[in-house]
């Protein structure tokens with residue numbers, strides 16, 4: 001479960017083409033990142049997958065079902081953690097599950113503890129740091145029954161130290177609860193550190209400029225960031241993005 005297929009998706013706003021015939025697949029259990037410049041249509045793509053808006057053309061297929069224009073079938077974690085301020089940590093964590101039936105409180109407590117938030121179960125979100133709030137939002141996404149989790153730049157508001165910590169935490173928890181993840185970011189390091197595969201988007205309108213399978217072994221830890229292999233990949237992706245923006249040939 002969690003196999004996503006996007007078929008020739010197009011979307012314009014006020015006559016401006018944002019996505020043009022975009023096709024991609026996310027395999028079951030895969031961590032796929034879409035890397036693209038600001039304004040390349042990454043959030044628009046997520047709004048389409050989540051059924052918040054309808055495409056002009058194209059289809060979205062999840063586990064062989066056409067879900068185009070349908071809401072509530074994927075788990076979505078936005079840039080800001082979007083916790084309800086009047087609900088406690090545990091009640092926020094169980095929210096996605098509650099909306100789809102009965103919540104498993106024991107499981108939620110277990111995950112909160114694994115996320116290093118033991119003792120905060122009954123606290124309100126205001127008592128948490130930015131990184132802690134993101135953990136709660138991610139637990140909520142993981143506990144929701146949907147097989148595909150879409151993460152829209154979830155760490156962009158965090159400082160570098162917290163972000164790296166969150167990356168390591170996310171990979172550890174993802175390895176344990178194995179779900180399909182579609183992640184968008186414009187941070188190259190983040191994309192390389194986390195992903196099985198990276199799709200680079202071009203802008204105006206968005207098309208797939210390049211696609212890369214990332215060979216780093218798992219589990220990954222922060223030492224990877226300083227290896228020659230990592231820096232080599234970083235140069236390759238930089239070149240892919242910036243040559244394209246400068247209007248030169250792409251690197252395939």
Ligand SMILES: Nc1ncnc2c1ncn2[C@@H]1O[C@H](COP(=O)(O)OP(=O)(O)OP(=O)(O)O)[C@@H](O)[C@H]1O
Nearest residue numbers: 013014018036037038039040041042043044045186
């Ligand atoms: N509801 C809307 N009405 C009109 N234009 C829109 C709407 N939503 C998005 N756009 C336009 O579509 C383009 C792509 O926006 P989108 O937010 O999807 O890009 P993005 O890649 O997620 O950018 P960022 O990385 O800055 O968040 C932008 O030019 C934006 O102004």
